[in-house]
């Protein structure tokens with residue numbers, strides 16, 4: 001499956017992310033976020049599947065209070081961290097778009113599958 005390179009960030013930025021934290025990353029034309037959850041880092045486009053708007057209301061705050069779900073601050077929708085599936089809210093059954101991360105020297109590339 002062909003992938004589109006959206007851009008890169010420093011590997012350090014990802015390594016600094018602690019368990020249960022999320023962080024927004026703004027590339028030239030794309031907004032995305034990363035989450036460290038149960039030892040693994042997940043990356044998604046910062047775009048709700050139903051309205052296409054960004055999910056956070058405060059910088060780097062993409063999770064609900066218990067840090068168990070990704071959270072849309074506008075509608076309260078909840079998404080599974082592992083898959084990006086919306087399990088409650090107006091876009092239930094739809095998915096956030098996951099990004100693949102690939103190490104590239106001191107950087108990490110973000111790739112979107114088409």
Ligand code: FES
Pocket residue numbers: 048049050051052053072073074075076077089090091
């Ligand atoms: S924009 Fe889609 S759930 Fe909020």
